[in-house]
Amino acid sequence: MEQFFLQLTNGLAVGGIYALIALGYTMVYGVLKLINFAHSDLFTLGAYLGLTLLTSMALTDRLGPFWGTVLLAFMVMLLIAIVGALLDRVAYRPLRQSPRLSAVVSALGASIFLQNTVMLVYGARFQVYPQGILPSTAIRVMGLDIPMVRLIVLCTSTLMMLALFFFIQKTKTGTAIRAAAIDQGAARLMGIDVNRVILMVFLVGPALGGVAGLLVGLYYGQINFTMGWGYGLKAFTAAILGGIGNIPGAMVGGILLGVIEAMGAAYLSIAWKDAIAFCVLILILIFRPTGLLGERVAEKV
Amino acid sequence: MKKVLFILVALFVATATAAFAADPVKIGLMGPMTGSWASEGQEMKQVLDLLCEELNAKGGLMGQKVAVVSEDDGGDPRTASLAAQRLATQGIAAVIGTYGSAVTEATQNIYNEAKIIQVANGSTAIRLTEKGLKYFFRTCPRDDEQAKVAAATIEKLGVKKLAILHDNSTYAKGLAEEAKGLLAGKKGLEIVFFDALTPKEQDYTAILTKMKAAGPDFVFFTGYYGEGGLLLKQKRQMNWNVPFMGGDATNNPDLVKIAGKEAAAGFYFLSPPLPKDLPTQEAKAFLAAFTKKYGNPPNSIYPVLAGDGFRVITHAIAETKSTDPEKLAKYLKTELKEFPGLTGKISFNDKGDRIGEVYKVYKVNAEGQFILEP
Amino acid sequence: MTNQRTIITISLANVVFASLPFFLNTYWVDVLNSIGIYSILALSLNLIVGHAGLFNLGHAAFYAIGAYTAAILNTGYGIPILALLPACGFTAGVFAVLIARPIIHLRGDYLCIVTIGVGEIVRIALINDVFGVTGGANGIFGIARPSLFGFSVRSPQHFFYYIWTFAGITVCLFHLLENSRFGRALNYLREDEVAAEGSGVDTAHYKLAAFVVGAVWAGMAGNIYASKMTIISPESFTFWESVLMFAIVILGGSGSIPGMLLGAFLIVGLPELFREFANARMLVFGAAMIAMMIFRTQGILPAKQRRYSLPESSGEESGTG
Numbered sequence: 001m002e003q004f005f006l007q008l009t010n011g012l013a014v015g016g017i018y019a020l021i022a023l024g025y026t027m028v029y030g031v032l033k034l035i036n037f038a039h040s041d042l043f044t045l046g047a048y049l050g051l052t053l054l055t056s057m058a059l060t061d062r063l064g065p066f067w068g069t070v071l072l073a074f075m076v077m078l079l080i081a082i083v084g085a086l087l088d089r090v091a092y093r094p095l096r097q098s099p100r101l102s103a104v105v106s107a108l109g110a111s112i113f114l115q116n117t118v119m120l121v122y123g124a125r126f127q128v129y130p131q132g133i134l135p136s137t138a139i140r141v142m143g144l145d146i147p148m149v150r151l152i153v154l155c156t157s158t159l160m161m162l163a164l165f166f167f168i169q170k171t172k173t174g175t176a177i178r179a180a181a182i183d184q185g186a187a188r189l190m191g192i193d194v195n196r197v198i199l200m201v202f203l204v205g206p207a208l209g210g211v212a213g214l215l216v217g218l219y220y221g222q223i224n225f226t227m228g229w230g231y232g233l234k235a236f237t238a239a240i241l242g243g244i245g246n247i248p249g250a251m252v253g254g255i256l257l258g259v260i261e262a263m264g265a266a267y268l269s270i271a272w273k274d275a276i277a278f279c280v281l282i283l284i285l286i287f288r289p290t291g292l293l294g295e296r297v298a299e300k301v
Numbered sequence: 302m303k304k305v306l307f308i309l310v311a312l313f314v315a316t317a318t319a320a321f322a323a324d325p326v327k328i329g330l331m332g333p334m335t336g337s338w339a340s341e342g343q344e345m346k347q348v349l350d351l352l353c354e355e356l357n358a359k360g361g362l363m364g365q366k367v368a369v370v371s372e373d374d375g376g377d378p379r380t381a382s383l384a385a386q387r388l389a390t391q392g393i394a395a396v397i398g399t400y401g402s403a404v405t406e407a408t409q410n411i412y413n414e415a416k417i418i419q420v421a422n423g424s425t426a427i428r429l430t431e432k433g434l435k436y437f438f439r440t441c442p443r444d445d446e447q448a449k450v451a452a453a454t455i456e457k458l459g460v461k462k463l464a465i466l467h468d469n470s471t472y473a474k475g476l477a478e479e480a481k482g483l484l485a486g487k488k489g490l491e492i493v494f495f496d497a498l499t500p501k502e503q504d505y506t507a508i509l510t511k512m513k514a515a516g517p518d519f520v521f522f523t524g525y526y527g528e529g530g531l532l533l534k535q536k537r538q539m540n541w542n543v544p545f546m547g548g549d550a551t552n553n554p555d556l557v558k559i560a561g562k563e564a565a566a567g568f569y570f571l572s573p574p575l576p577k578d579l580p581t582q583e584a585k586a587f588l589a590a591f592t593k594k595y596g597n598p599p600n601s602i603y604p605v606l607a608g609d610g611f612r613v614i615t616h617a618i619a620e621t622k623s624t625d626p627e628k629l630a631k632y633l634k635t636e637l638k639e640f641p642g643l644t645g646k647i648s649f650n651d652k653g654d655r656i657g658e659v660y661k662v663y664k665v666n667a668e669g670q671f672i673l674e675p
Numbered sequence: 676m677t678n679q680r681t682i683i684t685i686s687l688a689n690v691v692f693a694s695l696p697f698f699l700n701t702y703w704v705d706v707l708n709s710i711g712i713y714s715i716l717a718l719s720l721n722l723i724v725g726h727a728g729l730f731n732l733g734h735a736a737f738y739a740i741g742a743y744t745a746a747i748l749n750t751g752y753g754i755p756i757l758a759l760l761p762a763c764g765f766t767a768g769v770f771a772v773l774i775a776r777p778i779i780h781l782r783g784d785y786l787c788i789v790t791i792g793v794g795e796i797v798r799i800a801l802i803n804d805v806f807g808v809t810g811g812a813n814g815i816f817g818i819a820r821p822s823l824f825g826f827s828v829r830s831p832q833h834f835f836y837y838i839w840t841f842a843g844i845t846v847c848l849f850h851l852l853e854n855s856r857f858g859r860a861l862n863y864l865r866e867d868e869v870a871a872e873g874s875g876v877d878t879a880h881y882k883l884a885a886f887v888v889g890a891v892w893a894g895m896a897g898n899i900y901a902s903k904m905t906i907i908s909p910e911s912f913t914f915w916e917s918v919l920m921f922a923i924v925i926l927g928g929s930g931s932i933p934g935m936l937l938g939a940f941l942i943v944g945l946p947e948l949f950r951e952f953a954n955a956r957m958l959v960f961g962a963a964m965i966a967m968m969i970f971r972t973q974g975i976l977p978a979k980q981r982r983y984s985l986p987e988s989s990g991e992e993s994g995t996g
Contacts (some may be wrong), residue, residue: 003514035784096971101730105925108918109964112355114956116335123338123972125600126527128558138540147538150506158606220503222531226337230501233791240788243737265507271469272499273507275799278792285785286777335957343954351881373950375841378911382904383709385946403814403908410905414830426813471812471908497803616777 004087005144007266013150013219016157018210019255021166021235022242022250024205028182030245031201033100037086037107039209040232041114042080046210047217048122049074051129059096060133069133069218075209076214085278086205087183093283118225128219153219168247173200179243193207234277241281243294252292257281325366326624328353328611329417331387331408337436337501345422346371349397351594352587352605353610357389362618369611374399378407389415394624397610400603402426402471403493408512409437409572416626418633423603426471427479430652436630438653440642442573442660447548448479450571450660451521454546455484462506464494464507464517466523473497474524476548495519496497500528506535511600513541518589525550529568537564546570549660552602568665569674572602578661578673583612584643589629589632602644616640686794692839696832705831706947711838714939716921718845718932719892723976724921725930726858728780728865730787733794734920735902737767737890739801739912741897746907747808756902757821760895761869765895768887769777777884778881794917801909816910822903834903841899845892846932852888861885862930919943926967927975937976941967 021043028036034035053054053075054060060068095103134152138145168174179187180197188194216231222230234257242253257277284292330349332342349369362365372388374381381399385408388396395418399405405424412419413434421429421439430437455463463484467477474497485489494515498508509532512520520528520543529551531577536543537560546569549557557565576584577598587608592598599605614629617637621628634653639646648656664675694706716738722961723731731830741763748762800978804811821828828837852858862876864871872878901907919942927938945963949956967975 003510007507009509010504013506014504029784035787045803091969094969095972099929101925101929102968102972102974105922106965108922109961109968111961112957113961116955116961117966119335119339120955122957124343126340126530126555126559128555131561138538145540147506149533149538216503220531221534222503222527223562224527224971225339225499225753225951226501227503229914233795237788237792240785262507266511269496269510270508271499271803272799274499275796278796282778282789282792285781285789286432288782289785291785334954340956371953374955377913377915378904378906378908379709380946383702383705386705387947387950390700390702403812403906403910406816406906406908407904428816429814469812471814474812598763 001133002144003266005142006146007262009144009146009150009154011259011262012255013153013236013258015121015220015255017216017254018229018238018258019251019254020025020157020160020208020215021231022238022254023247024209025159025236026054026242026247026250027177027201027205027246029239030247031177031184031198031235032092032096032103033038033245034092034103035107035109035236036092036205037104037232038091038114039111039205040223040228040235042084042087043119043207043209043213043216044118044223044228045083045114045230046076046080046213046227047223047227048127048213049079049210050214051127051223054133055130064135065109073211073214080202080210081207084202084209087206088198088202090116115225115228122225122274125227126222126224129217131221134218135284149219153215157212164204164208165203165247165251167293173197177201189280237277237281241284241291244289246293249293250293256292303670323507325368326362327368327370327391327399329616330369330371330607331381331384331388331394331396331398332371332607333372333400333404334373336378337378340398341423341601341603342373342376344599344601345398345400345607347595348591348599348604348608349611351591352608353586355590356615361624362615367615372423374404374408376401376404378404380618381405382407384408384412384510385411389417392619393417395420395626395629399424400420402429402475405429409434411422412436418614418626418629420614421608421614422610424472426475427458430654436626436654437481437647438649439632440606440611440613440644440647440655441603442655443480444475446658447571447660448476448483450547450658451476451480451546452483454569454571455480455661456490456521458519458544460490460519461517462493462519463492463514464515464520464528464565465492466494466512466520466522466524467497468500468528469497470500470524472550473523473525473548477521481519497615498524498528504535505532508532509536509541510663513543515538517543519543520545521635522546522551523548526553526556527559529567530556532570533560534565537561544569549573549602552663552671553600554598554671555600562667562669565665565669566601568669570663570665570671571660572663573613574661574673575602575644575658575663575671576605579643579645581641583641587643605643609644609647612642613637613640613647640668679752689823689843690920691949694835696835699940701703701831704835706944708831708834708838708903709942710939711835711842712896713923713943714842714919714936715838715845715896716900717927717935717939718842719889719896719937720890720920721889721924721930721932722852722881722885723851723889724924726861726865726883729882729886730783731790732787732914732917733790733792733797734889734893734922735914735916736794736797737893737913738897738900738916738949739909740767740770740905741894742901742912743801743815743897744894745898745901746818749818751808754820755818756898757823760898763894763898764891765894766895768891771887771890772883775883779882779886786806791914791917792808794912794914795900798909798912798914798915801905801912810908812909814905814906814910818901818905818907818936820905828902838899838903841895842936846936857884859879875931912957920968922964926964926974928971928977931974934974934976934978938974941975 024039091106111264138147176192238253238257239250242249265273332345334342353369372384374384379405400423404425418436425444445513467473549572551570554571576588617632663671720734742762744766745759762844923938923942928934
């Protein structure tokens, strides 16, 4: 039983990160029906920029670990949001009117480009976050040793998701994003500036991905230029699992995928962990073809 | 279609002919310059560039300059086979590399058929030298050598319940299975856990939690330093104090950086001796020169082994005054004895394997330094 | 008359191409071999993505199954590798039927992730030495070279003719297929699935058939790859391989056979040309991919709309249904 609860917290922490990244995929997909494969590299870039800012500006020394990290998070979000918007401008916007899969290939190209940019700028070696910003001890909760950082990661990702949920559900811009996701044409007729919505999506989605990268850097301490692929694939899986285009779906899908992985590793086999996760995904899709929370779309006639 | 084809062909021919121009003795380097293992390949190039410069400052070989021609193998077999074909057409006297065993294997036949001496630096899979290839050598020891030392160390430490963890790569799995084979059935020692993690992930707590439940008193991790550092760090975060030992792929200062000094302290690993622990002039001079040129000592042992490959092959060319592969292979197998390498004395047996007990046991101290165990 | 000119042009191009090994060094011949294998793979994936409109990002799975079938049966039972070509296609095809049946009805991007998942599952199974026959991470080595009537295909130059003959046959067969009832049905259901269904086209059947034929061909390409490399390991069948094949199809111009050949030249050949850029070569390649897509949004050589004598409506291209 102890094993079960420990693995559950493992899964929740990883799942929280998957969910944050998955939100970026799902938001872009919702509005543009584009799988933004370069999103995973924006996540990597977030981790690297976070490291640069952290070491060059000594924020945590000046402001203390808490406010320093919060400010750092906002700076990373801002920078990655700008990169995200630029990416859209350069690689996707020229392809708005062309076949959908052309933009996918452009996204793949952008992913290769960004990954290698990071490699050339920062070098191919692992980069290491400074130690001791987040506490490295474990606390005992009901007889379980749970690392503090894991709780911090869990809280942060939950907080970010709540903020996004509020933004999407309660604000005017959020409503516009939802409207554009349902029907772009109708949204435009209703006086919604769809281009602004797209820009918004390419600011918010990458910002979340970037902050997830920072979180990964702070949590695990080690980052490398290829780490985006693995996380990206998992997060994309999570987005699909929850029903792509659906924001609560991405959150549920991410958390669920993290837990499935941890449980698969614990009770079946570690080496087959990813295969187990994909098997579960395929099974779910066979029975619910549009994901867990995805809406049933009637075939157009 | 035809036009595009024509332009492509013209480009191909242009690039192909451009390769035949220079005159120096050319030594090829095949390494992963892009992709997941790019850090190894790029450092291999640094090491070879430095050694080549030094050699040229001393007058080169046979009165000619020496040049290093490097190609990217991308760390994947298909790219590597193309890199090998490309090197084979550039008139190189020998090739150094590469890192991964499967990648090396994809190129062995190409070099063998082209009669080019290949000195691998990081490919430890046993079967590479069991095929009877005439021109294949390696400066790194084989997995079974390392497994022997690992098994001996584990026995010496009086381990009762052992966990073995690998990462499903050719190298790590080979080492894990060799060690398991050697230790299985030993009295008083039980292997309570044997499984693989997925490399390049960052959260290994699920695995650690599972491993902890199996109750080992010693863990042998055969994978790489990136994962090794994270395992150490995450094991400390969950308050688990179990000694860890790693294979030679964990020998990298980045391990300590990733894990943090407290978590890394007490970690054992196996490795060919580091240049700093060798009393020889060559090793000291190399270390000083490398640090001076690039600002830090070499991070990984494999690039240093590539350096040894370069030094051995250029030594052989100088001694035989020839770049004839037959003569070079014969010289390396029969006449080269106890060559003072950067990682200890080097001689080769008939298969092209390095002879001698190369592996030493290291332990990380509280300062995060690598200390040679007596 | 135009037809005759086309034939002359094509034959001339073929003759020029066939004589390339006499002018190029071994390295470039081997690059062309790599391009050849990817052309075959792209042609097979084109059937699935380009014609049936199924978003498949796990094509490497079928390629892997073909390659492993060849390797296991050749090294284990000594069956000549050429004789295994149909067997490789068969196993890949059977596998495709098994997995495609329950998932073929999924909508575009859901199908995409399922195919990615299948590709990953196959790769993980290979690494974990499934059934004890795949050799785990080591893979399988010592695969025989193909030989026909006592002539052994060994050097890259030999493989050039072997691979490109196979590619040529593939082009001819797929060209016939495209213009058959089967090909027309596929195009119909890609353009408008509901209308196709309404006109009596059994869409599920045709999609499945396209998927299986594509898989069979990828399996055979796997056989060729195995015999060329003589060693295979799971590293050769990663998600990245599926991505490359997919990029060839879209970049070349989905649905167009010349597009596939050109796409393979660009996607496989450009990283080789960019070797001059050393460590930055993949960066340049990524940028080139974006640029080519932006300037030719339909792919470089998009499929021509088939002309019929009736006045046609301007067919709208869309990736998936």
